[in-house]
Amino acid sequence: MATIAENIKQLREQIDAEAQLWQRDPAQIRILAVSKTHRAPAIAQAHAAGLSDFGENYLQEALAKQQELTHLPLTWHFIGMIQSNKTKQLAENFAWVHTVDRLRIAQRLSRQRPSHLPPLNICVQVNISQQASKSGCSLEELPQLVKEVCALDNLRLRGLMVIPQPSSDFEQQRIPLRQCRQLLEQLNQQFALDMDCLSMGMSSDMQAAIAEGSTWLRIGTAIFGQRPPTN
Numbered sequence: 001m002a003t004i005a006e007n008i009k010q011l012r013e014q015i016d017a018e019a020q021l022w023q024r025d026p027a028q029i030r031i032l033a034v035s036k037t038h039r040a041p042a043i044a045q046a047h048a049a050g051l052s053d054f055g056e057n058y059l060q061e062a063l064a065k066q067q068e069l070t071h072l073p074l075t076w077h078f079i080g081m082i083q084s085n086k087t088k089q090l091a092e093n094f095a096w097v098h099t100v101d102r103l104r105i106a107q108r109l110s111r112q113r114p115s116h117l118p119p120l121n122i123c124v125q126v127n128i129s130q131q132a133s134k135s136g137c138s139l140e141e142l143p144q145l146v147k148e149v150c151a152l153d154n155l156r157l158r159g160l161m162v163i164p165q166p167s168s169d170f171e172q173q174r175i176p177l178r179q180c181r182q183l184l185e186q187l188n189q190q191f192a193l194d195m196d197c198l199s200m201g202m203s204s205d206m207q208a209a210i211a212e213g214s215t216w217l218r219i220g221t222a223i224f225g226q227r228p229p230t231n
């Protein structure tokens with residue numbers, strides 16, 4: 001079985017090759033290592049192999065691992081569903097939240113962000129394929145939400161995040177990702193914003209996401225291997 005360091009090396013080579021193919025600067029395509037279900041030593045190995053940004057979906061699990069890894073200079077991103085009674089711990093313990101999909105959550109995060117920390121980086125999650133998944137703001141609500149989030153004091157609105165309907169076809173994969181990029185461009189123009197992030201692309205649609213402008217690839221399996229089945 002390949003080690004985490006070998007996986008990361010291969011992933012970087014793949015990203016560099018895709019960046020070249022799509023004429024993108026590889027420095028603009030960052031790896032967010034999705035470490036949910038994986039233990040602290042695996043995260044330490046990924047850090048030793050050069051990664052610094054880690055994404056977690058479950059708050060309690062994330063906080064426990066953060067406690068074990070305080071000796072490492074890691075940047076923590078929250079990429080899971082947000083319950084409003086968890087916003088305080090998110091505001092206190094993360095540098096980024098990718099899954100903001102309603103104003104009430106954004107307001108709480110801004111109010112609860114400790115003043116000694118820099119503004120919390122935010123991506124608004126968009127429900128682009130209007131799929132069964134309940135998370136993500138609708139396309140209709142998006143402009144208003146973006147406008148309100150960027151006015152909040154202790155947040156820094158960085159971009160959009162999407163989890164598209166899975167597809168194994170490259171061209172199919174590109175459609176919602178392209179739409180997300182176009183939305184970012186439109187919103188930047190409409191509200192004179194400088195959002196610079198597209199959080200999109202996982203192990204299975206990474207190539208399509210690079211082709212469509214992803215700046216944060218959220219990669220779990222291709223780094224850490226298969227996750228144990230959940231029950």
Ligand SMILES: *Cc1c(COP(=O)(O)O)cnc(C)c1O
Pocket residue numbers: 034036057079080163202203204218219220221222
């Ligand atoms: C688990 C997860 C990922 C990583 O998925 P892989 O297929 O393991 O790369 C990315 N984004 C989100 C929101 C996730 O929950």
